[in-house]
Amino acid sequence: MALAQESPDAQLPGLMCHTVGGYRLSDVRVVAAFDVDAAKVGRPLAEAFTAPSVSATKFTQLGIDRDSPVLPAPLLDGLDGPLGTLVETSAAALETTSESVAKALVDHEVHVLVITLPTGASQAIRMFAQAAIAAGVTVVNATPEKLARDEDLRRRFADAGAVLLGDDLRSHVGATSLHTTLIELLISRGLVPTSTYQLNVGGNTDFLNLADASRSASKFDSKANALRAAGLTDVAGAAGPTGYIGHLADTKVCFANIKATSVLGSELEIDVKLTVEDSPNAAGVIANAVRAGQTAVDRGLSGSVDDASALLFKSPPHGLPESEARASFLNFAS
Template identity: 50%
Template sequence: MTLAHRSAGTPLPGVMHERIGGYALADVTFVQAFEADANKVGRDLADALRQAPTAAVHHLEVPPLGVVVQAGPALDGIAGRLAETVSVHPDCADVTAEDVTAALRGARADVLVCFLPTGATEAVHTYARACAAAGVAFVNATPELVANNPELSALFAERGVPLLGDDLRSHLGATTLHTALLELLMSRGLRVKDTYQLNVGGNTDFLNLSDPARSASKQASKRRALTSAGIDASEVAAGPNGYVKYLGDRKVCFLRIEAESILDAPVAMEVRLEVEDSPNAAAVIANAVRVAKSAADQGLTGVIDPVCAFLFKSPRVGLPESEGLSAFQGFVSRAAAAASAPEWHGHREARPLLASARQEVA
């Protein structure tokens, strides 16, 4: 069944809430897009999404969106093996943070989602500062530290702008499964002895991560997520482990946990999880952009900690899986109450808008 054939009110698989803060997914409108890839700059966003080296499956025919992809500041965004595949548009060399701020203001954007490649610390921080200056909420889907950066988190608080991050979790991916299983074992009083998480994939995200110099922040992020689950993850192998081109946008996780139960009886499990990577991220972004807009409507500023433990691998305040979910659901409930308050309707400007910053589309 396609989306067009679904009746109103029919739940969509993977969409946790029809509305967050009064906003449905149909309320999200793309108004601005930044890229460094020469294949995508200058194209309508709908057309750019289909250009190589994008590996994402086209589940829907997207009509022209009327949003021309602009050159963004490349900086350290394209490097390593990714530079062998992606040609940087020449205009990117001249784009500044001030240009990004002006474009966001001109588009009247509310939220920017940052999907820059892992390892692009300078570029991610440049977009973050541009958003803070423009008054645009920032969703940091990358492992580069923004919410966990004291200077940047303070900047968003001072500017009165919401900030979400860091390192987007897949909706049901390796980290989510791993932390949920760890919590299950520990809730039964088992002692976790050893564990590992190996991940391979075939999109440009995994191509970039196949360079050790680019993947360090991703591995650190995954270990932080496992630490929040309640184990000592300082020496746990968890992270991207290989680029397998034929997998395309599929990601495969091999997971093992060894534990001890009563009388030191051994317990071991092995799991193979295979997902389509881009939709798995989209399901979380469906939550994150509406949370960010709702937070702005409520006057919340800086890092929105109650939602980050559920939506991101490296939140500023980490929580076990069930506690993170509970905190997220609590925010959604409070946002619904705020959106339904009589005095709310004259305060909120009904223009939920979205911008995106990408330098590789997996």
């Protein structure tokens, strides 16, 4: 969201939509953040960005948002697994409740809450969803946790007049987008995929957390959902995080392979490697998702909004092939 400090008329590289529902990125403000890290809680946003656990590059100076507070969140299961050895828990987080989070959302006049908690932190993620319902706040679920795909939660958001977008935010040009685009290309040419894999390694705290099999299960499910939406059925395959390599820091490396049967029974194989800086690769998608969430509210929508979700998330309630999802979102954004 720091990109919101750029000129309102700037055409930013990698930002798919200059406006969504009439909103420019300069219309978005970060008014508060929540965390459990003792190095972040109680500090302004600009200082929290330099905490030891943050490996992302500092691309731009914060402007009006630099002094926004980092508030405590309930710990729950947020630091279960390897993250518990890396992050010191704030004392305030041990005393914070869902009710206090809901109150903070109201007090800080939050319109859209982006949930970016560690994969597998089911209790903590659902706590934020409950707090958002209580506060009538729209949610962008960037995690693989099943929120937008939960029929009861969708109904409760609708009853609260709030929008729920998710699940599992895609990167702008990431492993899933690359993989599904290649699959769609092959299928559109009449080829029949026979096997595929997508293996991802990285060195940030996300990959450290995903190195624990008990935390990464929902990520593998989400990746599988994305492949099915791209048209893969009954095909031998695997996709998901496969390793933590500390010295890679915020670099993510994807190895993807697809084999398919082509004309006259001939065989085709695609073998690609994608290397990206992981954290900023999500920034443009979050920028679209936040503006889409507010646009949906402006239009009197509530609950899950399919037209805004299929392109932005790996595991939306109703997945679509890449080209159809893009057309659907651009039509919604206009």
